[in-house]
Amino acid sequence: MAVFYAANGSTSTTAASPGDFASVFEELSKSYDSIVCIVVSKALSATFTAATQGKELIREKNPGVSIEIVDSRTSSGALGFVVIETARAARAGKSIEEVVQVANDMIPRVKFVTAMDTLKYLIKSGRAPKMAVLGDVLGVKPIIGMVSNTGLVENLGRARGKQKALAKIAELAREHIEPGKPVHAMFHYTDGVAAGETLRDMITSQIDCEEVYLTPYTPVMASATGPVVAFAFYTK
Numbered sequence: 001m002a003v004f005y006a007a008n009g010s011t012s013t014t015a016a017s018p019g020d021f022a023s024v025f026e027e028l029s030k031s032y033d034s035i036v037c038i039v040v041s042k043a044l045s046a047t048f049t050a051a052t053q054g055k056e057l058i059r060e061k062n063p064g065v066s067i068e069i070v071d072s073r074t075s076s077g078a079l080g081f082v083v084i085e086t087a088r089a090a091r092a093g094k095s096i097e098e099v100v101q102v103a104n105d106m107i108p109r110v111k112f113v114t115a116m117d118t119l120k121y122l123i124k125s126g127r128a129p130k131m132a133v134l135g136d137v138l139g140v141k142p143i144i145g146m147v148s149n150t151g152l153v154e155n156l157g158r159a160r161g162k163q164k165a166l167a168k169i170a171e172l173a174r175e176h177i178e179p180g181k182p183v184h185a186m187f188h189y190t191d192g193v194a195a196g197e198t199l200r201d202m203i204t205s206q207i208d209c210e211e212v213y214l215t216p217y218t219p220v221m222a223s224a225t226g227p228v229v230a231f232a233f234y235t236k
Helices: 002-006 018-028 047-061 076-091 096-106 120-125 130-137 162-175 193-206 219-225
Strands: 034-039 066-071 111-116 141-146 154-159 183-189 209-216 228-235
Touching (some): 018 034, 034 047, 034 076, 034 096, 047 066, 066 096, 076 096, 076 111, 076 209, 076 228, 141 162, 162 228, 183 193, 193 209
Antiparallel strands (some): 111 141, 141 154, 183 228
């Protein structure tokens, strides 16, 4: 990640092509007769469209395979949790219809909240909430996320300094967590694991977490966000 940030944000990302999806679907169809593909919010990326087109390409070659493309209406670890729970359903032997239903049931429940050091990466990607741009200009760090199941990145607040930003993440998370229910939690970091550990320790000291992951952001995510810490979660 240090090499990436040294490039001063001079990177770009693009969705996989329909042909890329078709190749993966074709390979999977050699071993499976049903495929569920869960993708990042179609409001943020062309991935859903490309996957759907890839599905049609395979349908022409192999009409016997059943492929379902699911718009997660989210991103980050929230998308990861949709995938994890859906994979668990598949491994449990559920039908493709049941597996898709698990994904659709998860989508409105998963949330994520992010504290950003700077908005220059998100502005460049075209995904910054309007009011968040003002926050960056004023030197106030915005807290953004996806908590309303709209498929769009939302402006959730502002904070001065990293500690206040972490406290704001915890405050926002509690607003969306059902009391008395254990939380499945995923913490992300970009610029060193210490920030992720600090957020994890703060949240887990306040909230009963049944399942906890601590993971770095992928370079694709970091290219749109820059240095961040993030918390994705859901309750069953």
